[in-house]
Amino acid sequence: MSTASTTVPRPPLKVVAGSTGRKTGSLAWMTLPAVIMFVAFGIIPLIGVFYLSFMNWDGIGDITPAGFSNWTAVLADSALVSALWKTFLVMFLSWAVQTPLSILLGVFIAGNQKYRAVFAVIYFVPLLLSAAAISIAYKALLDPNFGLGAGLGIGFLTQNWLGEPALAMGVVIFIVSWQFVPFHSLIYQGGVRQIPVSMYEAAQIDGAGRMRQFFSITLPQLKYTIITSSTLMIVGSLTFFDLIFVLTGGGPSDATRVLALDMYLRGFRGNNMGQASVIAVILVLVGLALALILRRLGGKDSNASQLEGA
Amino acid sequence: MATNYVDNAASGTAAGSGPRGSSADLRPSKRARPNVPAGVMSVVWLLIVIVPIYWIVITSFKSSAGYYGSNPMAPSTDPTLANYQLVLESDFARYFLNSMIVTIGSVVPAVLFSFMAAFAIVRGGGGRYLRTVNSMFLMGLAIPLQATIIPVYLIIIKLQLYDTLQALILPSIAFSLPLTILILSNFIRDVPNELFESMRLDGSSEWGTMWRLAFPLTKPALVTVTIYQALQVWNSFLLPLVLTQSPDKRVLPLALWTFQGQYSVNIPAVLASVMLTTLPILALYIIGRRQLLSGLTAGFSK
Numbered sequence: 001m002s003t004a005s006t007t008v009p010r011p012p013l014k015v016v017a018g019s020t021g022r023k024t025g026s027l028a029w030m031t032l033p034a035v036i037m038f039v040a041f042g043i044i045p046l047i048g049v050f051y052l053s054f055m056n057w058d059g060i061g062d063i064t065p066a067g068f069s070n071w072t073a074v075l076a077d078s079a080l081v082s083a084l085w086k087t088f089l090v091m092f093l094s095w096a097v098q099t100p101l102s103i104l105l106g107v108f109i110a111g112n113q114k115y116r117a118v119f120a121v122i123y124f125v126p127l128l129l130s131a132a133a134i135s136i137a138y139k140a141l142l143d144p145n146f147g148l149g150a151g152l153g154i155g156f157l158t159q160n161w162l163g164e165p166a167l168a169m170g171v172v173i174f175i176v177s178w179q180f181v182p183f184h185s186l187i188y189q190g191g192v193r194q195i196p197v198s199m200y201e202a203a204q205i206d207g208a209g210r211m212r213q214f215f216s217i218t219l220p221q222l223k224y225t226i227i228t229s230s231t232l233m234i235v236g237s238l239t240f241f242d243l244i245f246v247l248t249g250g251g252p253s254d255a256t257r258v259l260a261l262d263m264y265l266r267g268f269r270g271n272n273m274g275q276a277s278v279i280a281v282i283l284v285l286v287g288l289a290l291a292l293i294l295r296r297l298g299g300k301d302s303n304a305s306q307l308e309g310a
Numbered sequence: 311m312a313t314n315y316v317d318n319a320a321s322g323t324a325a326g327s328g329p330r331g332s333s334a335d336l337r338p339s340k341r342a343r344p345n346v347p348a349g350v351m352s353v354v355w356l357l358i359v360i361v362p363i364y365w366i367v368i369t370s371f372k373s374s375a376g377y378y379g380s381n382p383m384a385p386s387t388d389p390t391l392a393n394y395q396l397v398l399e400s401d402f403a404r405y406f407l408n409s410m411i412v413t414i415g416s417v418v419p420a421v422l423f424s425f426m427a428a429f430a431i432v433r434g435g436g437g438r439y440l441r442t443v444n445s446m447f448l449m450g451l452a453i454p455l456q457a458t459i460i461p462v463y464l465i466i467i468k469l470q471l472y473d474t475l476q477a478l479i480l481p482s483i484a485f486s487l488p489l490t491i492l493i494l495s496n497f498i499r500d501v502p503n504e505l506f507e508s509m510r511l512d513g514s515s516e517w518g519t520m521w522r523l524a525f526p527l528t529k530p531a532l533v534t535v536t537i538y539q540a541l542q543v544w545n546s547f548l549l550p551l552v553l554t555q556s557p558d559k560r561v562l563p564l565a566l567w568t569f570q571g572q573y574s575v576n577i578p579a580v581l582a583s584v585m586l587t588t589l590p591i592l593a594l595y596i597i598g599r600r601q602l603l604s605g606l607t608a609g610f611s612k
Contacts, residue, residue: 026516027429027430027434027440027516028430028434028439028440030427030434031426031427031431031440033419033422033423033426033427034426034427034447034491035427037480037484037487038446038450038487040465040480040484041481041484041485042455042458042484042485042487043446044465045458045462047461048458048461048464048465049457049461051461052464101355104347108345108348108349108352116352119352120603121603123359124595125363125595126359126363128588128591128592128595129584129588129591130544130546130547130562130563130588131547132547132563132566132567133563133587133588136567136583137362137581137584140580141362141366146377146378146577148365151378151380151383152381152383181355182359183606186603186606187606235452238454238457239455241456242547245547246547246567260454260457263457264548264552273460277461280457280458280459280460281457283454284454287454288452288453291452292452
């Protein structure tokens with residue numbers, strides 16, 4: 001938020017960290033516990049997943065070299081295209097549904113009225129539930145025979161929600177939004193509060209209405225917040241594993257079999273860790289590529305401030 | 311004074327308060343016009359959030375026989391705790407304990423390690439090593455760490471930790487480091503340099519400065535990341551699914567899933583299990599709500 005931080009009042013004492021010129025190289029050891037843990041269970045597995053993608057392994061027995069056979073098998077498999085498409089669909093739809101909702105709700109809860117704070121507290125509750133709990137509850141709620149719709153006798157609600165491919169995808173997007181919109185609203189609330197009041201005052205003097213103010217001040221000022229939130233949504237959407245796994249298991253007929261699920265099913269159900277690792281590599285590459293693209297969109301300035309908090 | 315600043319940053323409502331409110335105060339003639347679309351949307355969303363939760367709560371108190379005939383939106387006329395009893399009899403106390411061990415066992419070290427690393431990254435003078443470490447954790451934010459689950463599984467087997475609670479704790483620590491370090495270093499950066507200087511002039515070591523100055527000043531952020539990461543670990547599903555097997559190592563989300571598979575037609579009982587696994591988190595939220603909401607706002611909106 002470099003633009004905002006120059007205008008928002010900050011303590012005058014703030015000096016760029018580490019610019020004192022003092023030799024503090026001795027602090028490096030303090031990073032060791034974190035670095036060791038992250039290398040052991042983050043970096044090494046990351047390298048390991050590339051390595052395993054060239055190996056045959058059933059998850060129990062010996063690991064033997066496979067050359068490119070896993071790669072050729074996966075790349076020739078039409079299931080990959082399907083999984084990529086489903087992943088993209090979940091990513092795009094969940095982004096397109098959540099972003100406008102989160103901005104509107106974020107602007108709303110940024111107001112000072114007490115009841116808005118109470119709303120915010122309630123909005124946040126779904127984020128506390130585990131994806132497993134949410135999926136299980138919705139599975140019961142949407143059950144065509146025993147669920148809410150059947151009980152109320154409302155025809156529209158009594159569809160076979162998880163049995164029809166298009167409906168199942170819609171349910172996934174709905175549940176994702178149900179859970180994560182509050183979180184993103186909170187990010188937007190913080191962004192809205194950093195917009196200097198003077199901008200709205202000036203707009204008022206110029207006679208700009210509320211709509212005009214929203215589109216000419218609020219939205220442009222939220223640019224970096226939109227990028228932060230979108231990055232979290234988009235990269236996060238690659239990891240909707242538990243929700244889909246418990247809700248549909250990838251079905252009906254692979255309609256919701258996204259990459260993360262495909263990786264799990266191939267590896268731990270199909271006992272083909274090599275091919276599953278190929279999917280994992282694709283997942284990592286897609287994640288990195290998306291993060292880079294989104295950083296580009298934000299411009300150099302913003303990624304320094306967004307990611308390093310400068 | 312510095313404390314005040316940090317508190318303000320954490321509470322997300324800097325003393326001057328939100329621009330919307332203040333600007334409304336400055337235009338007494340026009341402020342009566344309410345923001346209708348946002349108001350309507352906020353109420354609609356409130357209903358969308360509340361209705362399923364309400365349904366879960368009331369249904370969990372219905373008897374499994376009485377459930378099918380009843381109006382699903384009306385509370386039971388004859389509430390029963392039988393569903394909760396059934397859940398508790400299915401060994402949920404043990405799963406609860408397992409979840410507690412894994413959550414505390416991974417969040418406490420993760421936050422401490424992150425705090426030390428964040429302090430070093432911010433105060434260490436930006437040497438080559440520290441810059442590399444910083445970019446490594448930033449990269450960790452962009453990578454879907456679940457994608458590394460297969461090698462993690464292999465490593466856990468090689469360490470002979472498969473089907474133990476440590477198998478869940480170790481990767482959970484690693485996975486929570488990038489975000490925790492990012493948020494904490496943002497907060498440590500906000501501590502005025504003068505305070506560090508005066509600590510140094512008083513002859514304090516960097517280690518002492520870290521605990522006596524940076525730690526108390528970053529407390530709001532520490533509480534926020536602790537609650538947030540506890541939530542992540544408590545709700546985590548993939549790691550236990552892949553890394554444990556026997557029922558006595560089961561944690562709550564996995565237990566929930568197994569229970570649902572077993573009693574899928576007994577909807578009130580399934581919902582009671584959902585309620586029971588959520589209650590501790592809800593209690594934590596009621597206690598630490600302000601801290602969590604404001605801390606997350608400040609952490610991500612910078």
